[in-house]
Amino acid sequence: DTAVSQTPKYLVTQMGNDKSIKCEQNLGHDTMYWYKQDSKKFLKIMFSYNNKELIINETVPNRFSPKSPDKAHLNLHINSLELGDSAVYFCASSQDIRAGASGGELFFGEGSRLTVL
């Protein structure tokens, strides 16, 4: 069973379109994240949710809107796509460190490569 799964894995679309990436985790974790990996491989956090509540919202354009219907799901919707949005988007999850999580690591999905033409 895949621990953190994202769909779709690849997404090619035109500028100006709206698209969504879905993420689900079956690890029972409390916190989920979206990361963006740019063309230089740099990974930067975009959002984090803890038990469906937004915790972090980094300086991301408001065209990006995360939605967490329950603590096992965190979806990313992007409006009016721009060329600069082309990247790999990673979903991740972790347990709350205060809950005595083993190791404290984040578990990542396989990434979704978004290409905006």
Next chain:
Amino acid sequence: AQTVTQSQPEMSVQEAETVTLSCTYDTSESDYYLFWYKQPPSRQMILVIRQEAYKQQNATENRFSVNFQKAAKSFSLKISDSQLGDAAMYFCAYRSAFGGGADGLTFGKGTHLIIQP
């Protein structure tokens, strides 16, 4: 804000040799976690090794070990008996234990490791 610095954009090592990847970080916190993640061409983010700041003993996982120098804020990764499958991007990452760790991971820019047969 915490920062993580990987000063080696690329490293090359002969198969079966030993290589050390450098990482330094900046924080004012005393309780945190440090990680090395590996990203092969498949783009999957794979945890290599973790270190909890309050543990003085350096972590070891088979051929992978770290040299954790808390006072110097240094966290290097040593790979012994390098194998072709070790070729990947390696990311050093920091996670605060404050607030349950909902801030997620702060990543360095990565080191591209090449293994020469």
